[in-house]
Amino acid sequence: MKKADIDKILKKYDYKKSSLISILQDLQVINRWLPQETLKYVSEKMDISLMDVYSLVTFYKSFSLKPRGKHIITACSGTACHVRGGPKVLSELENQLGITVGETTPDKNFTLETVRCLGACALGPLVVVDGKYYGQMNPKKVASTLKKYSKKK
Amino acid sequence: MIEMTIDGLDVQVEEGSSILDVAQFYGIPVPTLCHHDGLTDYGACRLCIVEIGKGDNTKLVSSCTYPAELGLFVRTNSKRVVEARKVLVELLLAMCPSSKTIQDLAAAMEVTKVRFKVEQGDCVLCGLCVRMCAEQMDAKAIGFVNRGKDRKITTPFDIKSDVCRTCGACIYICPACELRCQGPGPPGDVCGSCANVLPVCLEDEDDKMCFLGTCGWCYKELGRKKNKEKE
Numbered sequence: 229m230k231k232a233d234i235d236k237i238l239k240k241y242d243y244k245k246s247s248l249i250s251i252l253q254d255l256q257v258i259n260r261w262l263p264q265e266t267l268k269y270v271s272e273k274m275d276i277s278l279m280d281v282y283s284l285v286t287f288y289k290s291f292s293l294k295p296r297g298k299h300i301i302t303a304c305s306g307t308a309c310h311v312r313g314g315p316k317v318l319s320e321l322e323n324q325l326g327i328t329v330g331e332t333t334p335d336k337n338f339t340l341e342t343v344r345c346l347g348a349c350a351l352g353p354l355v356v357v358d359g360k361y362y363g364q365m366n367p368k369k370v371a372s373t374l375k376k377y378s379k380k381k
Numbered sequence: 382m383i384e385m386t387i388d389g390l391d392v393q394v395e396e397g398s399s400i401l402d403v404a405q406f407y408g409i410p411v412p413t414l415c416h417h418d419g420l421t422d423y424g425a426c427r428l429c430i431v432e433i434g435k436g437d438n439t440k441l442v443s444s445c446t447y448p449a450e451l452g453l454f455v456r457t458n459s460k461r462v463v464e465a466r467k468v469l470v471e472l473l474l475a476m477c478p479s480s481k482t483i484q485d486l487a488a489a490m491e492v493t494k495v496r497f498k499v500e501q502g503d504c505v506l507c508g509l510c511v512r513m514c515a516e517q518m519d520a521k522a523i524g525f526v527n528r529g530k531d532r533k534i535t536t537p538f539d540i541k542s543d544v545c546r547t548c549g550a551c552i553y554i555c556p557a558c559e560l561r562c563q564g565p566g567p568p569g570d571v572c573g574s575c576a577n578v579l580p581v582c583l584e585d586e587d588d589k590m591c592f593l594g595t596c597g598w599c600y601k602e603l604g605r606k607k608n609k610e611k612e
Contacts, residue, residue, distance in 0.1 A: 264538055277521035277544070282537035286526045 229259055229266050243274055248284065252291060261292040297332045297339035299377045302356040306345030309352035313366065317353050320367035324374060337379055385453040400444035401429050404457055411457050412466065412486055414556055415507035416445045420516055425507045427469050432456045441465055471495050474570060477502045482556035484572045495570040503557055506532060510551035520544045523551060
């Protein structure tokens, strides 16, 4: 991440300490994750201890300290989706992508995550790809859904 | 000055002091683990809970973080408080049975068994080291990371911190670092604290010193025996 880009975002929020979450969210948009050097630079520039920044980043699930893929697949593992066959969809996703939950494919295209509930239980089992909801999923539909986001050869 | 009642005692206290400050000032024993003079109160261990209010409308609050109020009615050793504290000590013991401080607290509250699944942990997340590092050492080298069941205390990125001066204040203040005594009882979840085991009393030998100090158990036993003899 370029330091000029970070400075631009810091300036946008006027180096306000209360805006730390917004700043980190904006920073995450650039690379889809927060590298160690970025956090160190932010803590130095904003005069916030690195420990406080690190505590905050590890507290919220939306921040990632590991590189994430281009497309983020979120499978719901809430109660309603679970009884409607959520685990089967999740294991099919894991099989097809060749990764387990929390990991990123080697080509940096997909990251697989789970979520407890999205509040759209009527659509379960639910899979969300980059914010787009795919309801009534089943293991058969997984391949065609992934194809839409796969890299074109 | 504010007027309030603590354990039936009408007291006048300074504004801004916590219930724990008041109790300690008037010599009322309230057990604590995460409180330390010179550090901000955090309310992590919950051991200092007291009951406030009268009649049916009472509640348990942590006294270290609850400010003294006008007309507050506090009970520091009611049945509800004592029972809740015992459970809290059991939970702390289940989290970290190797700590002397926690074992001593358990012994003082006559907790003799742990009903929860015991994890051989080495931290109770009291936050004393975090506050020590931030407030007294002005370093902020360690802090809480993650949340929920994964919460732990560590340095940023789990590597040696640039701001840590290895002063050792965190180890000095840690209540879990000092290990419990292993004898004379067999090792278990509760250490066989001197107050909980029947000591090897030297009742017939007046000229020997009891290695358990002044636990007073032998006097109690002697009294019981004498009573039995009288019967």
